[in-house]
Amino acid sequence: MSNIILEVNAVTKKIGKRNLITETTFSLEKGKIYGFIGPNGAGKTTLMRMMTGLIRPTSGNILIDTFDLQANREKALSKVGAIIESPVFFEYMTGRQVLRNLSRLHPTIASSEREMHIEQLLKTVDLHTRGDDRVRTYSLGMKQRLGIAQSLLGNPELLLLDEPSNGLDPMGMRELRDIIFRLRDTANYAFFISSHLLDELQQMCDELVIIRNGAIVWKGPTHQLVQDGQRLEDAFMELMLS
16 A cells, blocks of 8 residues: 555646746655745745645646545545644634534534544643633644644644744744654654744654745755754755755
């Protein structure tokens, strides 16, 4: 059985005569954490929006667990959980109420199993002791972890996270990183994480996907790009200036 969860095949996105993404091809495997980086305007948001079905490619296709995202949208997206930008919740609700309401949007979750599923997710993101507290009492890090729990409701196999560490203090970053590691190691999830925090990605990611001017200029293991104690920031700048 293939370990590939996502394939981007010769994807191009045009607006008028301008190419935002050009003939982009890569794949992601389960059980790995991928960092997605590039300068502002490189096409990161456009590509992530295509991967979540929010916009269509002009040409090429995207397969998620072999399902074509355009031809079989529902089945393809059932394999994906995503946080694009910061998660937004009704702050008067408790964390448990937030997940309970959102769980009703997932027809695969049987009503008899809903509460057990929610409790397990709260434990997964280390919020089980705060599940009955209102979201307005949560720190930013706790809200991000609740967002992770939300993205896991439908039992996906691929998680797309856009700037998940943005605004977090060092403790919040560490807690989020530990949860991501645990999910990769115990549940074989694939993570695709877009971030400007290169030191954080260097600590976290098995592989990197680097984009410039709408095209992939590097994809491979982090240790192959960052060698001999080098910082990812320096390796990235060398790549951008080459």
